[in-house]
Amino acid sequence: xxxxxxxxxxxxxxxxxxxxxxxxxxxxxxxxxxxxxxxxxxxxxxxxxxxxxxxxxxxxxxxxxxxxxxxxxxxxxxxxxxxxxxxxxxxxxxxxxxxxxxxxxxxxxxxxxxxxxxxxxxxxxxxxxxxxxxxxxxxxxxxxxxxxxxxxxxxxxxxxxxxxxxxxxxxxxxxxxxxxxxxxxxxxxxxxxxxxxxxxxxxxxxxxxxxxxxxxxxxxxxxxxxxxxxxxxxxxxxxxxxxxxxxxxxxxxxxxxxxxxxxxxxxxxxxxxxxxxxxxxxxxxxxxxxxxxxxxxxxxxxxxxxxxxxxxxxxxxxxxxxxxxxxxxxxxxxxxx
Numbered sequence: 001x002x003x004x005x006x007x008x009x010x011x012x013x014x015x016x017x018x019x020x021x022x023x024x025x026x027x028x029x030x031x032x033x034x035x036x037x038x039x040x041x042x043x044x045x046x047x048x049x050x051x052x053x054x055x056x057x058x059x060x061x062x063x064x065x066x067x068x069x070x071x072x073x074x075x076x077x078x079x080x081x082x083x084x085x086x087x088x089x090x091x092x093x094x095x096x097x098x099x100x101x102x103x104x105x106x107x108x109x110x111x112x113x114x115x116x117x118x119x120x121x122x123x124x125x126x127x128x129x130x131x132x133x134x135x136x137x138x139x140x141x142x143x144x145x146x147x148x149x150x151x152x153x154x155x156x157x158x159x160x161x162x163x164x165x166x167x168x169x170x171x172x173x174x175x176x177x178x179x180x181x182x183x184x185x186x187x188x189x190x191x192x193x194x195x196x197x198x199x200x201x202x203x204x205x206x207x208x209x210x211x212x213x214x215x216x217x218x219x220x221x222x223x224x225x226x227x228x229x230x231x232x233x234x235x236x237x238x239x240x241x242x243x244x245x246x247x248x249x250x251x252x253x254x255x256x257x258x259x260x261x262x263x264x265x266x267x268x269x270x271x272x273x274x275x276x277x278x279x280x281x282x283x284x285x286x287x288x289x290x291x292x293x294x295x296x297x298x299x300x301x302x303x304x305x306x307x308x309x310x311x312x313x314x315x316x317x318x319x320x321x322x323x324x325x326x327x328x329x330x331x332x333x334x335x336x337x
Contacts, residue, residue, distance in 0.1 A: 004102035006224070011312045012231040013100065015270040018328040019238035020092050022267075025258060025330050026249050027086055035253045036078040040071045077129050080136070081122065081248055088118040088241070104226045111234075112193040115180050117147050119241055120158060126248045127161035155181060166247040171240055179233060192229065235274045239267065258331070262293045266327060269303065273312060294319035295329070 005013060030036050040063065042048055047066050054062050063072050095110035124132045124145075135144035143149055150158075160173035183190040246259050259267075269292055292301040299319045301307065307317050311327050318324050 003100050005100040006227065009227055009231050012235060012274045013096065014315065014328065015274055016231070016234050016238055017096055018270065018330075019235065019242055019267070020089065020096065021328075021330045022242050022259070022263070023085060023089050023092075023238075023245060026245055027082060027089065029256075029258060030082060030249065030252070033253075035249075035256075036082040038071060038075040038078065040068055040075075043067075073130075073133055076133065076136075077125055078252055080132075081125060081245075081252075084118050084121045085245060088114040088122070091118075092238070099227070099230065102223060104223060104230070107230065108189075108192055108226075111189070115189065115237055116193075119180075119237075119244070120147060120150070120155065121145070122241070122244050122248065123162035124158050126165050126244055126251075127158050152177070152181065162244055162247075166243045168243050170243055171236060176237075176240060179237070187233075189233070192226075231274075235271060239271055242267070262295050265292050269311070270327070273308065292317060292325075294321070294323050295325050296323040297321055299323075 050066065051059065051062060060072055091110050091114040095107045098110070099107045121132075132145070135141060138144050156173055156177045159176050163169065163173055178185045179188050181190060182188050183194070242259075249258070250256055292303060292307075293299070294301060297319060299321065301317065301319050311317050315327050316324055317327055
């Protein structure tokens with residue numbers, strides 16, 4: 001368990017790791033089953049001869065010139081998804097690792113790129129894959145898809161459209177935009193990301209206090225405040241990311257059952273627990289509207305204070321038939337198609 005992380009954050013941290021592991025599972029299962037690859041059926045036997053005569057790095061352009069642009073666009077989106085999500089996961093994994101060590105300046109630094117850059121690309125290829133590819137394949141793609149060159153209105157439009165395509169109104173697009181990009185909002189990540197990245201910040205929204213260096217002289221109370229903020233918002237951003245990636249993964253593999261009813265229930269219950277004082281105080285309130293299912297017998301489980309307490313403190317729950325369920329269990333296999 002965590003090294004320096006206070007006990008009251010343990011469940012929220014473990015839940016964040018659980019969401020991270022769901023994202024890892026998309027990559028593991030997707031790569032194992034070839035879901036990020038495509039079969040291209042050549043319509044002309046001569047095309048094979050052309051492909052055999054070129055260098056490997058010229059394959060994409062050659063296939064496009066031979067008339068397979070649609071197939072190559074499909075493959076390109078899959079490769080962008082897998083690559084961008086893999087890097088997102090690496091940053092989140094390391095950020096969570098250093099959080100438990102109390103290295104919060106490093107934690108916040110590591111969260112900036114995945115939530116500002118990688119997540120927007122994932123939202124973009126879900127909301128408007130054709131529009132993304134048009135800019136991505138242009139000669140000036142470094143400008144066309146640069147996060148800094150995308151206007152606030154365009155970012156908000158991408159986020160809103162992506163949420164609509166998930167079919168789940170979990171968080172509003174406005175809130176997600178403000179949390180990730182709006183430096184004027186006191187509750188936004190932008191101010192704390194800037195402070196974590198620079199010893200001195202001059203912007204009036206996050207100006208360094210007199211006789212201070214950002215994060216360098218953090219007292220125990222300051223660290224607790226930084227952990228409070230981190231684990232208040234991090235689960236929300238990770239749930240949103242899972243929703244975005246799951247919606248896109250189902251485009252690649254419509255029959256996928258990686259996130260089944262049981263997984264959705266555990267995601268919902270975990271999120272509710274993270275939002276409750278019971279995570280810190282273990283009170284007797286009961287979580288509602290997100291029932292658990294026993295993965296062994298399928299029984300629906302009413303979450304009492306006893307079950308809630310067991311989930312928080314031990315990470316498992318039992319049904320009335322005494323079947324034990326690991327609350328954070330992730331399945332790793334799907335039938336290859």
